[in-house]
């Protein structure tokens with residue numbers, strides 16, 4: 001489609017009509033001085049909010065010391081950050097590969113699964129979002145409109161996330177891996193049930209297919225536990241992380257059981273992945289978010305938020321922790337616009353009737369109260 005837009009930037013998302021210039025805590029400020037409570041956190045990235053003193057200090061200190069050294073040498077801050085991440089991993093004997101974006105982590109998780117199993121197919125969930133690179137887009141259930149590449153890199157078997165029969169039928173001795181989001185974020189914060197997850201793990205074990213949890217959106221405390229798979233009672237073979245991992249710097253990671261990482265040197269590689277500055281930031285995020293009291297706070301505040309949303313007339317709330325979908329009986333777009341005018345940034349979802357909330361994990365009860373007050377007013381103003 002030809003666009004008349006004159007900006008030199010290729011348009012990507014439909015943009016909100018504001019210009020954000022700074023942030024502090026859970027608030028951001030636009031170029032006119034107006035402040036907004038950010039309940040979207042820059043696509044679930046700003047886990048510690050904005051201008052977090054320890055996070056910004058770690059970035060500044062590391063920047064002054066060493067901005068880059070490649071993976072061809074050892075860098076102490078990388079080793080420390082990776083050791084910490086591996087020690088927190090839900091996977092026994094975890095090894096870590098650091099890259100730069102969610103799609104890249106997914107791509108490399110799939111690469112490890114193909115290399116290990118030598119099988120040709122991937123099973124993925126209907127409604128899944130795994131990213132825009134070729135392999136990640138091939139297992140994203142929204143790719144038809146924008147996939148663009150002439151061929152798919154491998155065959156995909158699509159599984160209905162509510163169907164145990166689909167798991168039985170579609171995970172076979174040809175399946176290299178079954179990949180799933182424990183909470184389907186872009187779909188609208190849709191939960192995968194405990195029973196479904198248990199069954200998926202069992203079938204993968206029985207058939208020697210790898211179980212890959214894409215925790216790019218749900219991981220690093222967002223679900224109220226460090227990893228959302230903890231709440232599903234399963235241990236994946238591989239987990240992918242990104243978004244919140246360094247609190248705002250571009251980073252992603254593949255966490256995999258050691259036995260799946262036995263690949264010749266050179267098979268995996270990256271120029272920027274695991275750079276010193278992102279590793280310094282990642283260390284602060286992990287040290288902060290992994291504290292039990294921090295996670296308990298996310299859980300408690302999330303329950304408070306859910307309860308108030310339901311009492312305010314929201315039809316239902318899906319998701320966990322601070323990855324929530326508020327389901328409405330009308331399109332969410334106009335309500336999100338009104339909320340924006342009142343000073344609240346919220347997210348959309350593939351389901352047009354869903355407002356998605358992905359706030360910084362430090363969002364307080366007092367801030368929740370402010371949002372609920374605006375939500376109640378907004379729902380009233382938009383009553384048919």
Ligand SMILES: Cc1ncc(COP(=O)(O)O)c(C=O)c1O
Pocket residue numbers: 101102103104106129130131132181185186214215216217218242243
């Ligand atoms: C679950 C999940 N996987 C993968 C991705 C892709 O991440 P990125 O945009 O960093 O490539 C996303 C992005 O929203 C995601 O939510």
